[in-house]
Amino acid sequence: MPEKLSFYIQRSSAFHSLNPLTKLGLVFAFIVIAYTSPFYWTATVIFGLGVLPLAFVGRVQREFLLAALRLLVPVTGFIFIMQSLFLPGGERELFHFWVFRVTVESVAQAYLTVSRIFVMISAFILFLLTTHPSALMTDLTRRGLPGTFAYVIISTLQIIPQMQSKAQTIIAAQRSRGMETGGSLANRVRALVPLVGPLVFGSLVEVEERAIAIEARGFTSRLKKTSLYEIADTRLDRGLRWFLLGLVVLSVAARVLAG
Amino acid sequence: MKLLNSIKKDFNTMTWVLIPVAIAINVVIGQIVMVLKLPVYLDSVGTMLVGVICGPWAGALTGALANTIWGLAIDPNALPWWPVALLIGFVTGWCARGGLFRNTWKVLITGFLVALVAAAASAVVNMLLIGGITASGSSLITVYLLQTGRSMIDAVLTTNFLVEPVDKISTALLAFAIIRGLSVRYLARFPRPENAAVEKNDLVALIIGALVFVVYVILVGSFFNIMFLWVGLAVSAILVLAVVLISVLKKA
Amino acid sequence: MSIVELRNVTYQYPFSERPALEGIDLRIDEGEFVAVIGPNGAGKSSLCYTVSGFIPHFFKGELQGSVVVGGVETRQSTLAECVRRAGLAFQNPFNQISGAKYTVFEEIAFGLENLGVPREEMRARVERMLERAGIADLAGRSPYALSGGQQQRVALASILVMEPQVLVLDEPTSQMDPIGTREVFGMIKELAGRGLTVLMVEHKVEWVAAFADRVVALDGGHVIAQGRPEEVLTDPLLAERNFGLSRYTLAARAALQAGLWPAGRRLPVTLEEAVEGFKAAAA
Ligand SMILES: Nc1ncnc2c1ncn2[C@@H]1O[C@H](COP(=O)(O)OP(=O)(O)OP(=O)(O)O)[C@@H](O)[C@H]1O
Ligand SMILES: [Mg+2]
Numbered sequence: 001m002p003e004k005l006s007f008y009i010q011r012s013s014a015f016h017s018l019n020p021l022t023k024l025g026l027v028f029a030f031i032v033i034a035y036t037s038p039f040y041w042t043a044t045v046i047f048g049l050g051v052l053p054l055a056f057v058g059r060v061q062r063e064f065l066l067a068a069l070r071l072l073v074p075v076t077g078f079i080f081i082m083q084s085l086f087l088p089g090g091e092r093e094l095f096h097f098w099v100f101r102v103t104v105e106s107v108a109q110a111y112l113t114v115s116r117i118f119v120m121i122s123a124f125i126l127f128l129l130t131t132h133p134s135a136l137m138t139d140l141t142r143r144g145l146p147g148t149f150a151y152v153i154i155s156t157l158q159i160i161p162q163m164q165s166k167a168q169t170i171i172a173a174q175r176s177r178g179m180e181t182g183g184s185l186a187n188r189v190r191a192l193v194p195l196v197g198p199l200v201f202g203s204l205v206e207v208e209e210r211a212i213a214i215e216a217r218g219f220t221s222r223l224k225k226t227s228l229y230e231i232a233d234t235r236l237d238r239g240l241r242w243f244l245l246g247l248v249v250l251s252v253a254a255r256v257l258a259g
Numbered sequence: 260m261k262l263l264n265s266i267k268k269d270f271n272t273m274t275w276v277l278i279p280v281a282i283a284i285n286v287v288i289g290q291i292v293m294v295l296k297l298p299v300y301l302d303s304v305g306t307m308l309v310g311v312i313c314g315p316w317a318g319a320l321t322g323a324l325a326n327t328i329w330g331l332a333i334d335p336n337a338l339p340w341w342p343v344a345l346l347i348g349f350v351t352g353w354c355a356r357g358g359l360f361r362n363t364w365k366v367l368i369t370g371f372l373v374a375l376v377a378a379a380a381s382a383v384v385n386m387l388l389i390g391g392i393t394a395s396g397s398s399l400i401t402v403y404l405l406q407t408g409r410s411m412i413d414a415v416l417t418t419n420f421l422v423e424p425v426d427k428i429s430t431a432l433l434a435f436a437i438i439r440g441l442s443v444r445y446l447a448r449f450p451r452p453e454n455a456a457v458e459k460n461d462l463v464a465l466i467i468g469a470l471v472f473v474v475y476v477i478l479v480g481s482f483f484n485i486m487f488l489w490v491g492l493a494v495s496a497i498l499v500l501a502v503v504l505i506s507v508l509k510k511a
Numbered sequence: 512m513s514i515v516e517l518r519n520v521t522y523q524y525p526f527s528e529r530p531a532l533e534g535i536d537l538r539i540d541e542g543e544f545v546a547v548i549g550p551n552g553a554g555k556s557s558l559c560y561t562v563s564g565f566i567p568h569f570f571k572g573e574l575q576g577s578v579v580v581g582g583v584e585t586r587q588s589t590l591a592e593c594v595r596r597a598g599l600a601f602q603n604p605f606n607q608i609s610g611a612k613y614t615v616f617e618e619i620a621f622g623l624e625n626l627g628v629p630r631e632e633m634r635a636r637v638e639r640m641l642e643r644a645g646i647a648d649l650a651g652r653s654p655y656a657l658s659g660g661q662q663q664r665v666a667l668a669s670i671l672v673m674e675p676q677v678l679v680l681d682e683p684t685s686q687m688d689p690i691g692t693r694e695v696f697g698m699i700k701e702l703a704g705r706g707l708t709v710l711m712v713e714h715k716v717e718w719v720a721a722f723a724d725r726v727v728a729l730d731g732g733h734v735i736a737q738g739r740p741e742e743v744l745t746d747p748l749l750a751e752r753n754f755g756l757s758r759y760t761l762a763a764r765a766a767l768q769a770g771l772w773p774a775g776r777r778l779p780v781t782l783e784e785a786v787e788g789f790k791a792a793a794a
Contacts, residue, residue, distance in 0.1 A: 006332065035388070075336050075394040082392045086402045088411065099406060113390035120388075121335040128331055134613060147625070148275050155610035156279035156328050158655065163283040167291060181295055188295040195291050200304075200437055203280050208448060209606040211276045212565060216599045217609060217669060218625035219272060221591035226627050228620040228634070272569075279610065444526045447571075 006157060007067065007128035015058035019237040020136040021143070027123040029244040033251040034119040038258035040108075042251075043115035051122050060129040067125045076114045083110035133157055139231040147225050151214070159203075167199055269314035269352075273448045277313065281305030282325040286333065288433075299426045306348040307373075307434040311360045312449040315352025322348035339388045343380045350376045351431070355454040357506045360435065362457065364464035368502060370431030371424055371471045375495055378419035382412070391415050397422045404482075413485050420478045420488060424471075463505060470498060514676055514708050515539040515562055515597070520576035522557060522566055531557040533732040535576070539677070542706040546719040546740070549729035550753050555712040558729065559601070559681040561585075562710055564593025581676045595626070597710075598675035602682045604662035607669075608654045615657075615665055616641070616650040622673045636672055644668040644698055660691025664698055671702070678702065680711040684718075696722075716744050716757045720780040728754065745778035759785035766792070 015023075030050060034043040055064035087110060090103025137150035174194055175181065181191050282305055289302030306325055310318025322344035330338030354360060354369040385393060391411040392398050397418055404414035438446075438455045446452040474494050480487030520535040531554045539545050549555050560566040567574040568590035578585045581596040600607065612618040619640055623633045641647040644664050649657060654665055663683055671678065680699070684692040696718055703709060703722050713719050719726060719740060726743040728736040730752055736743050743749070745760055759779045766772040766789070773792050779785040 071335055078394045079389065079392060082398060082402060083390060086392060086405050087390075088405055088408075109390065117389065121338065124331065124335050124338065134617070148270070151609075151611045152275060152278050152324060153328065154612070155276075156282045156324070157332060158610050158613075159279045159283045160286050160328075160332070162655070163287045164290070167287045171291070171294065185297075188297055191295055192291070192297070195295075196288055196433075197440075199287060200284055201440060203284065204277075204437075204441065205445075206606050207273060207276050207280055208445065209601070209603060210610070211272045211448070212569065212599070212601070213607040213666075214276065214609050214611075215272055215565070215569060215590055216563070216594050217622035218591050218594060218673065219275075220589070221625045221627075222589070223625075223627040225624050226629060226633065227624055228617055228630065228637075230630065444524065447525055448569075 006133055007063075007125065008132045009060050009063055009129050010132075011059045011130075013057060013059045013130070015054055016130050017232065018240070019231060019233045020131050020139045021233075022237040022240050023127050023131055024136070025241050025244050027127045029248050030123045031120045032248050034116045036255040037251045038255050040112060043112070043119045046119050047115065047122060051119065051126055055126055055129075058126065058130045060126070063129055064122075064126060067129070068122050071125070072118060072121050076117055079117065080110050080114045083113060135229070135231055138227050138229055139233075141225065142227060142231065148219075151219070163199065163203060166202070167195070170195055170198055265314075266316045269317040269450050271448075271450055274309070274313045274317050274450060277309060277449070278317070278321050278324065281309045281321050282328060284308070285325050286329060299429050301426070301430050301433060303344060303347050303427075303430050304434050304437070306344060307351045307431055308437060310348045310351035311355040311434065311438060311454050312446060312451055313352075314451050314454075315349045315356065317450070318348025318352035319345045320348070322346070336394065339384055340381065342384060343377050346376050346380050347373055347427070351434075356451070357503075358454075358509075359502070359506075360431075360438075360454055362460045362464060363432070363435065364460055364468035366431045366435040367428055367468045368464065368471060370428030371475070371495075372499065372502075373431065374423035374427035375420075375492075375499075377427060378416070378423040381423075382415045382419050385415055386412060400482075409485065413488075417481045417485065417488055420491070421482060424475050424478070467498065467502060467505075474498060512541055513538040514541045514581055515710065516577075516579045517561070518577045518579075520561060520574070520578060522561060522574045523572055524557075524570060525572045527572075529732075531732055532561065535561075535732075535734060537727065537734065539708060539710060541708055544703050544709045544722055544724045545711070545727060546723035546725070547710065547712045547727045547729060548714065548716065548719065548744075548749075548754060549712075550755070553729040554732040555729055556601075556681050557732075559599060559679045559710065559712060562677065563597040563599040563679045564588070564590050565599070568593065591625075594675070595673060596675060597677040597679050598670035598673055599679045599681070600663075600666050600670050600683055601680075602685045604659050604666050604686065605655075607666040608662065609669075613653060614651050615646065615654050618654045618665060619669045619672050622669055626673065640668045640672040643701065644671075658691065659687050660694035663687060663691065663695050667695070667698060677708045677710060680709065680713075682712050682714065685714060692718075714755050716755070716760075717781055720744060720757070730754075741777060741780055741784075744780045757781070763788060 030046050034046050055061045084102055084107045085100045087106035090105030092104040094102045094104055094107065096102065134154055137153055141147050141150050171181070179191055179194065180187055182188070284305035285302050288304050289300060292299065292301045303322065306318060306322040309321040323341045326337050326341035326344040350373045351369060354372055359365045359369045385391060391414070392401055400418045400421065401414045404417055405411065409417070439457055446455055474491055477487050477494060478491035481491060515538065517535050517537040520532055521530050522532045523530040535558065547555050547558060557566065560570060561578055562580060564585045566572070567586065574586065580593065583596065585593050609618060609621050612621055616637060619637045620633055623636060628636070641650055644667065646661065646664050646668060649661060649665070654662060657665065667683065684695050687695060692715070700722065723740045725737060726740045727734055728743055728749055736746050736748060744756065750756055750761070750764060757780050759782060763772050763778045763785055767778070771792055772788060776788055776791065779788050
């Protein structure tokens, strides 16, 4: 079980030191452009000349490639094969066997979809590898996001691994008591209740005390909150964000014009 | 102004503390279900729970955050589906506000309504972002249907309307079981404890609940002929209208 | 001057049949250390919640009488204002971790962020607090990766850094092992030495005897006795009502009945007093 639920790798690089909102803007710009641009190879270019080199700039190339390999390649590979095989239509047949008929069109379409998914998810992986969750939340809070959101996000990231390790303990305990987690469907459904029950009720009971604890720390105070850390936001950041916005507008416009 | 107050009402400190726990419940139950290899996901139990005891806006936020965080921290492939999760929390919340989370039959109806919305929404996300065939197991149904000569959108919709009701009804029933296990004093701290006031099974709900099964059978028929999908959805629409009408009449 | 003043306070939780507190009158002076003892369900936690404003703001229900803390009626202000005057820490150290922060330093700063304290001042206050609580070496650790005693000291520090006028403690050591208990009491002793006003619920009467200026005994939502620790903690009434008294008191009581304790001598609370008494009896 991961102690901390976070991809973040602490390194110093030019990319790390960008403002979190700039990096988030970059991610969204990449995704929107990949999905809207009328040019077939846009997503491929964004990945090859955008996301991937930035992973090197951010000095997280190793972790980036590993994460992409683990999380992205199986899924996109599966989708690529399935869509190549099964997308209906298409004239120019590449080959066929048994009931499958693979056409140039279906492969082209499958590749387009997969390249877009690749950009969407790899851009997020890059973002997460180089941005600490609390830096992001601090920055967004400073920009006016209610402080309660920061609480919810960070708290969720910390609770999930705790619950997962509790779940492991409970599963192990029930198994040692002879509960079967295999066998017939009825068996497995029956196994669900003793696993889920203690976990869910245990964690719900704590909610009240935790609410009291954060209230005791002025959580609902109406004073304007401050923050322990200052997150840098340079001229470069602001310039970049405007530039990205411009690119997005261009891409959407090109799509509209291209019909 | 009324809208703003309705949103505000959903959020007190208990809500803010419950949301992370609910998201963790989604994740952990989802993973236990995978260990047990059950043919459902059950990964929105927590979202529904928040929708019921805190309200639709809190439910919507929980759903959206759950998928975003799941996507950002565990499996990025969950990311694109956040609008579906958002709607699950939202619809559950409104059903609960309409009194549809108080006995087993009503919860079943809620589960079905949520499933209809989720099926439609996930078809949209799928068509827009993934191109129809996803990496989940249910894609095998889609693929099979494509082989029989269906169009992509037909195949995706049919798949979703087959799969979602079973999952969302089970999820709603599990959420209901959890709520019944919580004490009145505990529930009273949340913004909308009245939504969870348990009542006896009533006849009307039973009849509608039975009708849900009939509709589901019709929807299953769409596996063989797409006509059944439209018939099933038309009957569902009538059912939804009936439910709304009954609850309005009851209030009046 | 009293900093806490409860006058004829009666409170009933929603959905409950009987009041948890009934006709409570209690004044706490500035700098006073008041300990509260009582059996399970006596209303000790309810009293803590009342002083810190969670009753009625968080628990709702019906609060009668007047609760004035730092000169302000709790009912008239928001909960966030109430907790600034009377900070609350309680049993379970794990549930007091906010969850919103990754390190002890940030955790302690959380309350100051909510109060809008400027960054420089915040840093200085957190650093000072870390020193005083003896947890400066933990500053960079995750609050979840600490022992119970350390977590409880972080919890206390997180409240104290907000500089409340009164510190309310609800059995802060009840879930600690002996080492954790000693750590936490060490910190409380330091606070008491600095003249902080404290209201503390505590079962461990030997510790109570060592710190408290005054002991309040609660039972069934009523104050049944109050006064100097050595008087209240040896009150025969308490033994009859199942209060968890010190084993030295209980031993001396038994000795008194058997004629082995000097007649007229007050019963002991601590080991030293017991030894003195038995020496006197033997002489
Ligand atoms: N949230 C609640 N809702 C309703 N009744 C409550 C609630 N919390 C406590 N009570 C009741 O109020 C009474 C006083 O409880 P309280 O928790 O103040 O006692 P306590 O002295 O702190 O007990 P303990 O030693 O168990 O901590 C009890 O009868 C209890 O059952
Ligand atoms: Mg108590």
